[in-house]
Amino acid sequence: MSAKAWKAREDVERDKERVAEYEKLYSGASFKAPYTVELRTGIIIAARFADKIRRAVFAAFGKMVPEDVILRDVADFNKKLYEMLIERGIGKLDLVRISVEVVYDPEAKKLEFKEPKIEKLYTEDEVKKLVEELVEKRCGDALRKLEEIRKLIAS
Numbered sequence: 001m002s003a004k005a006w007k008a009r010e011d012v013e014r015d016k017e018r019v020a021e022y023e024k025l026y027s028g029a030s031f032k033a034p035y036t037v038e039l040r041t042g043i044i045i046a047a048r049f050a051d052k053i054r055r056a057v058f059a060a061f062g063k064m065v066p067e068d069v070i071l072r073d074v075a076d077f078n079k080k081l082y083e084m085l086i087e088r089g090i091g092k093l094d095l096v097r098i099s100v101e102v103v104y105d106p107e108a109k110k111l112e113f114k115e116p117k118i119e120k121l122y123t124e125d126e127v128k129k130l131v132e133e134l135v136e137k138r139c140g141d142a143l144r145k146l147e148e149i150r151k152l153i154a155s
Contacts, residue, residue: 012071015055035104037061040097043121046085047092050078057102057111065104065111073111081116088118095121 031037037060041052054074061070081098090096100116122130135143 011051012067015051015058031060032101033103035064035106036101038099038101040099043095043097045092046090046094046096049081049085049096049098053078053081053098053100060102061104061111064106066109069109069111073113077111077113080113081118084116084118088120090118090120095123097121 039053039056039060041049041056044052054070057070057074077100085096097119098116101114103112103114104110105112
């Protein structure tokens with residue numbers, strides 16, 4: 001077994017071990033129908049989305065869906081999700097929360113991922129900077145004129 005294949009197998013085993021923990025602690029899955037689940041990652045850094053999605057799928061579907069189906073379909077979904085994150089300008093250290101509805105088709109042996117909802121979260125400092133930039137862009141001239149009037153009145 002190659003080093004790369006060994007690492008991949010090790011990752012899967014680690015994920016399966018963590019499923020028990022997720023089932024107890026992680027409330028990020030809501031069953032909507034017998035084979036339909038809404039998964040939520042909670043707040044994570046974007047670089048960790050693939051692991052989080054894979055673990056959440058194992059936690060939700062691990063007892064009813066074959067492992068090879070989970071690995072195949074989650075890998076495909078994670079590729080699409082990666083492209084979506086890049087298109088939106090989300091960096092790997094940005095905070096995100098992702099939710100997606102997943103349907104398992106037992107006849108086709110396929111997990112179908114619906115359109116994900118990706119939320120980028122901002123720190124207080126980032127929000128303050130964005131607001132200041134917006135105020136400067138929209139009201140900068142008016143604020144400068146107001147400051148000039150205040151100086152004239154004070155003198």
